[in-house]
Each structure stands twice: as structure tokens, then as C-alpha cells.
Amino acid sequence: MPTEVLMPALSPTMEKGNLAKWLKKEGDPVKSGDVIAEIETDKATMEVEAIDEGTLGRILVPEGTQDVAVNTPIAVILADGEDASAASAPNPKAAESAPPVAAAPVEPSPVAASAPATPAAVNSAVAAPPRPETVPEPDVPEGTEFVSQTMREALRDAMAEEMRRDGDVFVMGEEVAEYQGAYKITQGLLQEFGARRVIDTPITEHGFAGVGVGAAMAGLKPIVEFMTFNFAMQAIDQIINSAAKTLYMSGGQVHCSIVFRGPNGAAARVAAQHSQDYTSWYSHIPGLKVVAPYTAADAKGLLKSAIRDPNPIIFLENEILYGHSSPVPKLDDFTVPIGKAKIARAGKDVTLVAWSIGMNYALKAAEELAKLGIEAEVIDLRTIRPMDVETIVASVQKTGRCVTVEEGWHQSGVGSEIVAQLMEKAFDYLDAPVLRVTGKDVPMPYAANLEKLALPSVQDVVDAARAVTYR
Amino acid sequence: MVVAANKSAVGRASTPAKAATKSPARRSDKMAVPEFTKAEELDAYRRMLEIRRFEEKAGQLYGMGLIGGFCHLYIGQEAVVVGMQSALKEGDQVITGYRDHGHMLACGMDPKGVMAELTGRRGGYSKGKGGSMHMFSTEKGFFGGHGIVGAQVSLGTGLAFASHYRDNGGVCLTYFGDGAANQGQVYESFNMAELWKLPVVYIIENNKYAMGTAVNRASAQTDFSKRGSSFNIPGEQVDGMDVRAVRAAGERAVEFARGGKGPYILEMLTYRYRGHSMSDPAKYRSKEEVQKMRTEHDPIEQVRNRLLEKKWATEEELKAIDAELRDQMNAAADFASADPEPDPSELYTDILR
Numbered sequence: 001m002p003t004e005v006l007m008p009a010l011s012p013t014m015e016k017g018n019l020a021k022w023l024k025k026e027g028d029p030v031k032s033g034d035v036i037a038e039i040e041t042d043k044a045t046m047e048v049e050a051i052d053e054g055t056l057g058r059i060l061v062p063e064g065t066q067d068v069a070v071n072t073p074i075a076v077i078l079a080d081g082e083d084a085s086a087a088s089a090p091n092p093k094a095a096e097s098a099p100p101v102a103a104a105p106v107e108p109s110p111v112a113a114s115a116p117a118t119p120a121a122v123n124s125a126v127a128a129p130p131r132p133e134t135v136p137e138p139d140v141p142e143g144t145e146f147v148s149q150t151m152r153e154a155l156r157d158a159m160a161e162e163m164r165r166d167g168d169v170f171v172m173g174e175e176v177a178e179y180q181g182a183y184k185i186t187q188g189l190l191q192e193f194g195a196r197r198v199i200d201t202p203i204t205e206h207g208f209a210g211v212g213v214g215a216a217m218a219g220l221k222p223i224v225e226f227m228t229f230n231f232a233m234q235a236i237d238q239i240i241n242s243a244a245k246t247l248y249m250s251g252g253q254v255h256c257s258i259v260f261r262g263p264n265g266a267a268a269r270v271a272a273q274h275s276q277d278y279t280s281w282y283s284h285i286p287g288l289k290v291v292a293p294y295t296a297a298d299a300k301g302l303l304k305s306a307i308r309d310p311n312p313i314i315f316l317e318n319e320i321l322y323g324h325s326s327p328v329p330k331l332d333d334f335t336v337p338i339g340k341a342k343i344a345r346a347g348k349d350v351t352l353v354a355w356s357i358g359m360n361y362a363l364k365a366a367e368e369l370a371k372l373g374i375e376a377e378v379i380d381l382r383t384i385r386p387m388d389v390e391t392i393v394a395s396v397q398k399t400g401r402c403v404t405v406e407e408g409w410h411q412s413g414v415g416s417e418i419v420a421q422l423m424e425k426a427f428d429y430l431d432a433p434v435l436r437v438t439g440k441d442v443p444m445p446y447a448a449n450l451e452k453l454a455l456p457s458v459q460d461v462v463d464a465a466r467a468v469t470y471r
Numbered sequence: 472m473v474v475a476a477n478k479s480a481v482g483r484a485s486t487p488a489k490a491a492t493k494s495p496a497r498r499s500d501k502m503a504v505p506e507f508t509k510a511e512e513l514d515a516y517r518r519m520l521e522i523r524r525f526e527e528k529a530g531q532l533y534g535m536g537l538i539g540g541f542c543h544l545y546i547g548q549e550a551v552v553v554g555m556q557s558a559l560k561e562g563d564q565v566i567t568g569y570r571d572h573g574h575m576l577a578c579g580m581d582p583k584g585v586m587a588e589l590t591g592r593r594g595g596y597s598k599g600k601g602g603s604m605h606m607f608s609t610e611k612g613f614f615g616g617h618g619i620v621g622a623q624v625s626l627g628t629g630l631a632f633a634s635h636y637r638d639n640g641g642v643c644l645t646y647f648g649d650g651a652a653n654q655g656q657v658y659e660s661f662n663m664a665e666l667w668k669l670p671v672v673y674i675i676e677n678n679k680y681a682m683g684t685a686v687n688r689a690s691a692q693t694d695f696s697k698r699g700s701s702f703n704i705p706g707e708q709v710d711g712m713d714v715r716a717v718r719a720a721g722e723r724a725v726e727f728a729r730g731g732k733g734p735y736i737l738e739m740l741t742y743r744y745r746g747h748s749m750s751d752p753a754k755y756r757s758k759e760e761v762q763k764m765r766t767e768h769d770p771i772e773q774v775r776n777r778l779l780e781k782k783w784a785t786e787e788e789l790k791a792i793d794a795e796l797r798d799q800m801n802a803a804a805d806f807a808s809a810d811p812e813p814d815p816s817e818l819y820t821d822i823l824r
Contacts, residue, residue, distance in 0.1 A: 170636065196636070202666070207625050207659025214629015217614055218564070220636060238656075241619050242626060249605035251598035252821040254614065286822050310824040 002082055003052045005075040007061075007068045010039065010046050013268060013320055016067045017041045019074060024056045030077060037063075037074070042152070042323050043184040054079045140334070146297075146327035154296035154328055155185050155261075155317065158303035159223060161333070163193050166221065169307055172199040172212060173225030173262075182227045183263060183322055209235030209260070213242045213312075216256040221307060226262035229278045229316065235260075236281075243312035244287030259306045261315035264292070265357065265407050266444055268320065269451060275444035277408035279356075282314040283384045283417070289338055290385040292316040292356040297328045298382055301336030309338060316384075318357045341388035343395070347375035350465045351395040353418055354405040355381040358456075361437070362405045365461035374469055384414055392418060393426045400431035401468040405461055410438040432468040437461050504716050509783040515714045516774045516789070518556075519549035521796050522573040523771060525582050526745075528800040529572065529589055533749045537808055538589045542603045545573035547744040550770035551676055552577035554717025555644055555737075558725045559612075562639065566614040566627040567646035569604035570676075570743075574646060578611040586803040592810035599813040600821065621654030623647060624673070628660040631671035631728075642670045642728045650681025652695050658702075661734065665702040668733040672724040673699070675738045676711065682747045683755040695738040704734050711739030712768040742768070 007017065018040040024030055030050040037048040057078035061068055068074065149157070163169045170193075175182045177190040177200040190198040201208040205226065212222040226232040232239065243256045265277040282290045289311055293299040299317070306313040328334070344359065345366050354362035359380050366376040377395050381388065396402050402422060404415035415436035422434050437460045445451055507515065526544045533542050545552075548570075556577040559565075567574045575585050580596065588595025588606050596606040604618040614630060617623040627645025634641030651657065652675050664671050675695040679686055686693050696706030705727070709720040717739065724735035742764045746753040753761075778784040 202659070202662055204656075204659035204662065206656045207628075207663060210622060210625020210656060211629035211632055211660065211663060214566075214614075214626035214631075215633045215636070216629070217626065218630050218633030220633050237619055238622060238625060242617070242622055246607075246615070247824060248821045249597055249601040250607040250615070250821075251596065251600050252824075253597070253607045253609055255824045289823070 001079065002057060003054070003077045003079075004073040005036070005048070005050070005077060007070050007072045007074050008039070008046075008048060009070040010041050011043060013323055014041050014070060015323070016069045019061050019063055019065045019068055020045060022059060022063045026056055026059055028056045030054060030056050042150070050077060052077045052079075054082070057082070140329045140331065145330040147330050148325045149296045149300075149328045150323055150325050151293075151296045151299045151317070152183070152185055152187075152322045154300035155303055156187055156189070158300045159186070159307070160189060160192060162304055162307040163189070163197060166307075168219065169221045169223065170197040170199065171223040171225060172201055172208060174201055174203055174227050176200060176225050181225070183319065185317075185322070186225065205231050205234040206238065209238040210242065212258055212260075213238050213246075213256055216243070216258040216312075217246065217254050219257075221257045221259075223259045223261060223307060226260065228267075228274060228319075229262055229264040230274050230276055232260065232262070232278070239282075239288075239312070239314070240285055244285050247311075248287060255310050256312045257310045259303070259309075259313045259315050261303070261306075261313075262317060263319040263322070264316035265318055266320075266439075266451075266455060269446060269448065270444075271446040272443035277406070277439065279316055279384055279406065279408055280413045280417075282316075283387075283414055284412075285385075288312055288314055288385060289383065290314045290316065291338060291383050292318075293382055294321065294344075294354075294356055294359040294380050296324070296326045297334070298336055298342075298380070300328055301334050302338060302382065304333075305335045305338050308335075313338070316356060320357055336382070339383045339386045339388060341382055341391040342380045343377060343391070344380040345376065345378040347377035347399070349375045349399055350377070350401040350403060350469050351392065351399045352376050352378045352403050352405060352461065352465065353381060353392055353415075354378065355384060355414075357407060358405040361456055361458050361461050364458045365405075365465060368458065368462045369465050372466070372471065374465060374471060376465060387417070387421070389421045389425065392421065396422055396426045397429045400429055401465075402430075402434045403437060403461060403464040403468060404434070405437045405456060407439045407455055409441055410436055411441070413438055432470070435464040435468055437464050504710075504713060505719050507715050507777075509778075509781070512774055512778050512783060513792075515550075515553055515557075516771065516778060516784075517792055517796070518553045518577065519714065519771045519774065520793060521582070521799070522546075522549045522552070522576050524793075524796045524800045525576060525585070525803070526572060528804050529586065530745070530749065532586070532590065532804055532807070538603070539591065540602055541569065542589065542749045543570040543747065544745040544749070545570055545743070547764065547769070548676060548678060548711070548739075548741045549573060550714040550717050551674070551711045551739045551741055552646075554714040555672075555674060555721040557718050558721035559642070559644065562612065562641050563725075564612045564614055564627075564630045564634070564641060564643040565646070566623045566630060566643065567616070568620065568623055568648060568651060569616070569618050570648070571604065571606065571616050575606055575608070575611075575613055575616075578608065578613040580606075580608050580611050580613060582799060582803040583806045586800075586807035587810050590807040590810070591812060592807060593813045593817070594806065594810040598817055598821075600817065621647060621651040621657055624651065624654070624657045625660045627673075628664050628669060628671055631664065631669040631734075632667070635667065635669050640670075640729060642672060642725050644672050644674060644725075646674045646676060648681060649675060649677040649679070649686050649690065649695060650684070652677075652698055653681075653690060657698075661699050661702045661704055664734040665699070665704050668731060670728040670731070671734045672721070672728050673704075673734060673736045675736065676741055677738055678741050678743045680743075680747070680755065683751070683753075685755065696736055699734070699736045704736055706736035706738060708738045708740060711741035712764075712770045713773060714770060 020040045021038040024036045035047045054077045057076040061074040176186040177198045180187045212224040266275040352362040419434045437456045440454045584596045591599040606616045631643040696708045710716040
């Protein structure tokens, strides 16, 4: 039987990659372990190894091909005595039908495997994000050119711009420098700013968070990257007890201008310890500001504002969103104010409040609801603390109904706070109870089907919106 | 993808091989204790007595209900901060845990402002919002005042990081106790400080008890000067009851750190006479043990005896200094009792900037 070599998924969020180079020609003998091709993901170049012995019968995807979907057959390996004609034509359905990891007949080489700290598979529920309707920012002048950027690029540009602007800004964390970032957010910063300002730390979250806070107390402006916020639990004492409280405890004498940033919440198929959403944890704490952007433009503008802010900022990114592109205004100094929500889609029948990846569900649900004749207004909260309650209340005064959407758990979640605020400030305007769409009340399971069940779905949001509109 | 870059990362050149070859721990108590001049003895006497009289007054105010919450007194350990402070320069930084009144006075902070913070009044260093464990003076280079055991070690390492980043020649004295020395983040900080050659001196004030737990009941390695040895950080055990030994060790350590050679550990063998906090009956040690330390090793008595022996001061002159300090502490107590509480509007200030 000829063996198909499929385009491998090399990171949890990889959906496609470029076939950079074939290292074997058609007709070459291959042994298990031979490197046969190089693939570029959005984060790194990885080697593809053969896992079967035989002859490279046919190359199905020529080198230089861009955006090859994961699981597309890229070559055929023939066993002894088999003929190239035995190789069937590539199956165009393979990409959609096969479960990505299990079926992949190639593995990244050991070197490659250690490369991205990002385990595998794609969360199909959130694969293609709907774009929010572009609502111009107040400070984006009419006629400004927009360029399409991934959130990854936008975050990197924000840091680079602020580091150029202010010599007190530096970035520290695990793998931020020579490795170029575990998720490649700090790509190129070491080359531009050098090892003094782009600092690889040992794997010691508690310690380096404290070092960062100490440096901030002395007046520097650290950007502390956590490889993920799951690991920041080791550092949460320094974040809360030292960073958030010192201004108060010192009677205003000592402040901490510091940004703690990194991916938060569920990536894909990384199970309970690597999938937690900490938004509500940090949003509980006076002395912190908590930011969770959805679009690339907001990521850039908010990160720049966060770096300039004299307070400790928790900047919650999302791994699934890193590779997603959206328009970013081409301006020399584009900032987005912290503490301001945005109407991402206007509507009159029900208010959907979301942020970060929750916006994915909310915007898709709004499209579905429109087909049912329900006009949903979608609010992108963007900042969780201080919360722009005014914008939510104003919308609910118009719609009379509200659904909150988040991947975090429901008890003491951010949605609970929104519900309470609406009870206190918009009770007389409500025509239905406010509903919360949240992650299920379980640790994140590994199995693909269970993981999907544990996360909220677009349908959950649609159902909740229909329930509160009685339709 | 991988970039060839300076592996030692942060800024200035490092010399990892050199540190590895030297003996990581020394005992300075075997070294000759350098003598003080008359002026130095008198200065040390005054500074240590200032702390003692302040702490005694604080203990009184606590008993009167004017000071609330936790109040950890420094009585017995005065030689440590007084000796160390004399090794510092303008622009250096000091950070410690919650037994911090002595450190603040040694840094030159005003006893009135410290006492008023203890009583929770608006004239306190933190406007009454920090209390005994949380006071700061950026003007005097004092960065707290931290209530989480061991947290100040990472923070102090970060202060040193900032001096290193700015290349301004500053050194940070990071104080912690024998109890904090068992916290994990201490070793995370040691590792980074040595890796990046940060100008920090770690001063472990070993007063023999972590709250009520004797050192040998909590620590596998009770020689704390060796706690940096696996990171190649040199360390010394110092007689922390002898201000001269402290200063000499402090000067060595500060010079080492300021010279770009990285961190240095000083274990100060010291003793607190009072309980862990005001509410500690101290049943874990005998009265005789405390009495023996007071009569044989008291840091202030040692200086006083030398001053009298050498006829550098008369009983009357020393009494006059004491009377002056008592007056000063009474004035601080009066201020701290009469000063109004913070305005209620202060509840909502200083949360964000």
C-alpha cells in the first residue's frame, strides 16, 4: 500500500502552513526518520520526517506552495515493488474529515517537537473568526489606511513601538529572547533591542514576577511575559500582594508600572492544567487593570496603552486568536483607551456582552440570530477592570435583554458581575432575566468531543438569546 | 530561527567561571573584629539605642491599644541594620519583611512618621494605610515593609535589577529571616541574581526562631551562609550582635556587589528579645536563654562597655544621649497619638495612579 504523507499539524492552533522545501526528490529512497521536507508555520520552520521505508513516489504539493491546509496529502511513499501509478490522486476531503493529529503519518523531528511549546489541534468551533463590523475608533482619523495583521504581529509591534519610545520599557520571561517567544509574540525584539532589554528568564514564574515588580518599584516599566497564565498561578502572590497593593500600602509613594501578559484560557487539546481562564480571578482585585482584547487593532492599541499606564496591568491574550488577522489602522502611534467597551455590532433586540475569544461566539451567534429576525447588539468589553458598565447599561436600556458570553466558569465569573451590575443599574429596563453563557463547570477535558462540550458554543449563545427574547 | 546572542543576557559582562572557583562560604566571626573609632562607637551607640527606645515605646503604645494588628519588634537585633547601613551610599536601596521599624530608622526615616503609621494616623509614612508592616520612603531608599514571608527577596532582586539595568552603581540590601530563607522564591532569586550578576546583598537575619519554630526544627541546613553555595554565591556567617563585625562584613559584601561581581550572602547571627509579635507569649524558649543573650551579648551594652572602658564617654554623657532619645520617642508617641486618623476620603485614594 502506498502511504500518503499528510501536511502535519505542528502546533495547537495551526490550520495551514507553507511547504518551504523538499529535501528528497521523486524516486529517492527514504528511511524512517529521514527528513523529507521543511514546513513553515506562522511561528517556525519545522522538519518533516518519513515514518515509513520505501521510495518517495510522488510529490503532490510542490515546494513554495503557501497555505497548505493541515492533513492535505503532500507526498506518497511507495513500498518496495510498488509503482507510482499505484498512488491514488490526493483526496481533497482529507483535510476536513480526518482527525488532525491521529492521522498524520509524519512527526516533527525531535528538534522540531521541542520547538513550539504549543500542543496540537485546531478548535473548529472557533476556527474562522467573524470580523466585527469596523467601528471607527474615536482617535482614528477619517481616511486612515488599515492593514491586515495577525494579533501576534500586532502585539509584537506594540511592544517594539513602546520600547523604541521609552528606554525604561523592557520585556522578560521564558523564551522571549533567543527562542523568539514560545508563541512568537516577541519575534525580532532581541535583534532590535538586544539582550539587555529582551531577557530570557529561568523557569521561575514566582521569582521573575517578583523581580519584575521590584524593578517596577524602582521606576522601570517591565513587560513580564508568562508563557501562559496557567503558570502565573505560581506568581499570583507577587502580582496581587506586591504589584496591586503597594501603591495603597505606601500611601501613594511607590507605584508599579508593569504589564503581565500572555495567553489565557483554553488553547486546544491541552487539558485541565493548561486551559484555565483567569479573567475573573484578576478582575476581582482592586489595584489591577485587566484587559482582554479580541481584534488585532485592539490588541495593539491596548497593549501600547497598558505599557504606558502607571499601574499594574493584566493583559490577557488568547492563543487561538494569535494567528487570526484583522485590520489595524496604519498610524504612527495608535492607542486604545483602557476601560472603554466597543459596540462591535449594533442591534436593538438583545445585548450580547463578550470579550477576547468570547467575541467569536457572540459575533457568530449574532449572524445566526439575524437570520431569525433577532437583531443582536454585540458589546466587546475589551477591558474587564475597570469595567465600562455605562456602555452595557446604555445598550440594555435599549434592548431590555442581555446575554453574557465567556469561556470561564460561571460561579463568580465576569458574567456574574455583569448580571449584578444590571440588576443594580438597569433593573427597570430588563424584560427578561440576564443569562450567562459560560464554560461548563468542569476541569477542561482532553478528549476532543468532551473539550468541545466543556466550552460554550455558538448554539448556546443563540439559545440563550432566543430564550431572553422569548422567540 | 535561533539567534546567536550574548548568553549571559542582561547587559554587562558576566564572569561565571570565576565565581565557581571560590569557596562559597566563609566565617567572618573567625576574622579579627576591626575596632571602631570613638566617633564611630558613639554614633553606633546612638543609632542602636534610637531603635531600642523606639521599639520600647511602640510596645507601650501597643499595650495601650493605640497600635493595632501585628507589631513585630526588633529589640536585640539593632546591630544588624546599624552596621549594614554604614556600608551604604546615597542611592542604595533597602528592602525587608515585616520586622521593619529598625530598618526604617536606620535608613534615616523620621520616628514621628513611623510611629504615626503604627497608630494608623494621617501623618504616617503611608498615610495610615500601611501600618507596621508596610512603610516606604523612596527619598531614603527604603522600599518596605512586606508582609508575605520571602516576597521581599524577589522584590529586592528586582530593585537590584533596576540598578544593573541603569548601570547606576546602586546596591540593594535585601533583608530576610531564617524562616523566609526556606521559601522557594528565595532560591529562584538567588539563581537569577548570580546568573545576571545583580548588585544585591542578601542579609539573612537568623534570630533563631521562625515565629515559634527553632531553626533546627525547620531547616535541613542551618548554616544559612551556605544557602547560596549551589549558585556559587559567596556567604559569610557574621556575629550580628557586634556592630563592628556587621559593618566590616557589610563593607566587604557591598563592595563585592557594587563591583559587578554579583550577589553576596551575609548570615547575621542575632537574637530577638521579644516575641515574634506582640501577641506571642514565647513559650518555645526559656527565660534563661533570653536572659543569657541580654546579659552576655547585647549589642548596645557591648558598645557602651567599650565606650566606658576606653573612657571615650562617661556614664553621664551616655545617660544624656539616652535621655535625649527618650524625649524624641515621647515626642513621636505624642505626635502619633494626637495626629488625626486619615480622612475618610483616603479610603478610595492610591488604588490606581
